[in-house]
Amino acid sequence: MGLAPADAAFAKGLTETLGEGILSQAEPRYLEEPRGRYAGQSALLARPRNTQDVSRIVTACAAAHVAVLPYGGGTGLVGGQVAPDGPAPVILSLERMRQVRGVYPRENIMIVEAGATLAEVQQAAREVDRLFPLSLASEGTARIGGCLSTNAGGVNVLRYGNARDLCLGLEAVLPDGTIWHGTKRLRKDNSGYDLKHLLMGAEGTLGVITAASLRLSPIPAEQGTALFSVPGPEAALDLLALARDQLGEGVSAFELIHRQGFDFLGAVGPDIAMPFETLPDWMVLIELGLPKGLDPQDALAHLFATAEAKGLTADGVIAQSQAQRDAFWHIRESIPEANRRIGAVSSHDISVPMETIPTFITRGGEALAAIGDFRINCFGHVGDGNLHYNVFPQPGRSRADHENSRDAIKRALHDIVHDLGGSVSAEHGIGRLKVADLERYGDPAKLAAMRAIKAALDPAGIMNPGAVLA
Template identity: 65%
Template sequence: MTLNSASPAFLADLQARLPEGRLRPSEPRYLEEPRGRFQGSAAAHVAMPRATSEVSTILRACHAARVGVVPFGGGTGLVGGQVMPDGPTPLILSLEKMNHVRAVYPLENVIEVEAGTILADVQAAAEEVGRLFPLSLASEGSAQIGGNLASNAGGVNVLRYGNTRNLCLGLEAVLPNGEVWNGLTRLHKDNTGYDLRGLMIGAEGTLGIITAAALKLSPRPASLGTALIVVDSPEAALRLLALARAQVGEAVSVFELIHRQGLDFVAETLPDIRQPFAQHPEWMVLIELGMSRNAEEALEAIFASALEDGLVSDGLIAQSAQQRADFWALREHIPVANKRIGSVSSHDIALPLQSVPEFIRQAGRAIAALGDYRINCFGHLGDGNLHYNVFPAQGRDRSEYDNQRDAVKRAVHDLVAEYDGSFSAEHGVGRLKTGDLARYGDPGKLTAMRAIKAALDPHGIMNPGVLFPVS
């Protein structure tokens, strides 16, 4: 498949089909991504439609002219899905002007929003009617719901509420040829053929453009309990999770594993962040319960049982909203501290829960065999998602390890594959991990994915280079 650049003649023709002001030259923020590994073409233009019909016009024109389309949401993705670094100049498509809450149905626990709506604004709209939209990410102040859906974002509440896919009932989307799919249903049951909703979610903009979504809301827990609990090991953390769920069931909303290295990095780079323990423990867990009442009492009972079983040695249960905020500030600033330290190689992986402790042991040995590194292993233990990040030794810079990055990544991902895990738990494949998908992906699945892509996007205009390299 051969793509063409978005030439001045093409742009002029497209502008004539759209209302005034919908096309403009790109700005630096549309050409960058957070990790700085990809840089877009400065010659690119940005389309900013304000209605689904305008998205349809744009895709129809790009389909006919074979011009690539790069969807751009909040720009917070970590795998380069929002930036096309080479090839014919694409058209960047931003839905930031399509940012309205279309309707809220409190009795149904459903909200309908346009794809450019900021995640925090969806949460606020739910709160206004006494409901909860439980998707929660560090980037929720700038991430857009369309990007969350396109990447099937996870976050800290997956254990209880599921990924973004689990929070979506219906979609409105524009297919690569410009045809509009009106699938914005609020139905919980609809067995009328292929699950196009599920297909679009997680496709990373390679099969079409999501323009609106019907999302599930939940009751707001009347009582929240949050604690930082010191555990002896990842094994003890998993046993603590089992104990907690045995006592309170699905009330466990969050179960985050945190290693001492993360606390050390925060102390080194962000000294104003409050540290809960004078001596950083080797391992600890951030746990949060959401209940109708007495969440703090439930946490106290869980801690007492775990102490009796020898699973925990210390802990703090938040006694105020401020203390809860402090606990969360610590967890949410670990990625910020990681960025300031500068990783050699970062890994967003998923493993079967019982394999997590042994993986951590084996991966530590494999990395140590490659050289002198620091490892910050943390993440959403409740759903098996770890952020296993490898850093330079103290006093050294990551640039000194450039020639070792691939070996580190290969060692981690090979071990993940041995444990039947995933090299991409919640960040997606993007452009960064296309080689990993080719190496570790199931052949049958890859064949089906290529067939679906070819059927829906025969000219290959949608987000070229994402999931599969451009041939």
């Protein structure tokens, strides 16, 4: 049986079950995604008040074979939050479900509903002198349910891990409307299959996350930030190894930045203060979080001196205040916005084994040169092998001028990633944008298992159809 539309009759029946004020026609903002690659069709918007409402909505959709699109903050970059075709779906937004259900500082645990923004979760942790370390440029808008559903990464993966590493348990509504009560505050629980890891990263195709038990950490007593020039990506890897040898887990973030990002910022904004008088081609942004009694500025100065002696850096700026630390991070977080204003021909969120980062960058440049004349803005989380490798037109041209080259660019770069044992989706997910890539590069045994799991949990295929799996 195929999917049915969320039409007026369906909406009327569901309103009788839920009451007034929960259902409406979706506004345009729920039908868009940031890169403008997909546009959603007219849809019924549901904004439940609690988990029981979510269960009633999904139960009704399952009975009527109506598609459900779980919706977080709408910040996803692979089209997972929009349905460009098929019968009109129900967009299920958890924006009203933002309650912090409990905070346990001695256990370093928080239980929070899925509609809370990442910034709200971080603030709730700070109020009890704790840190929730997941950090994204979109944290003021991205919701924790969406972050977990996509297994978001961000700048602190090097030290704290991805979103799934920061989650101890979930509450979720499964595709038949059943509520799974899994928000236990346990760090050891070997009682069968681990359903939370099945739902995290599934992008709403196996159920709707409604709440989560999150792992907190102590706030580092001392923090320091610096920008160091490096001769190239190979030296950046050596500098990271040196930093970890000297400072261990005190290295919280280690970001690789190319000069092209600064050139874009200078051309189109957002406005930034340039940290170097003469910009190097490559630089790294280093963040330290140290115990009380250790001076991060001294640690960074010692790291710079050692690195300089080894030829790994020739210039650097160590932040002398919180304002300067914030200014350095403002640079890094503004690069994606500058990219958007320039207009990429093709954007790539890839990961490769760390040792092969220089090889990928070299081979990627060679492959692009064989296709056409482009600018490349390569930056990312070198500490976990995740690069954002974005391809732009030369000045005076637009991405529309190269639309016919987009597939060739993506294929060439993704072939290199696959050859190096990497992933064509590091932290943004598969969504709808990369379904064909998953089919092409995914391990056949894994894909078969994924399809079997999808068929078992969602036999009617109502959960975010068209995302992740064709």
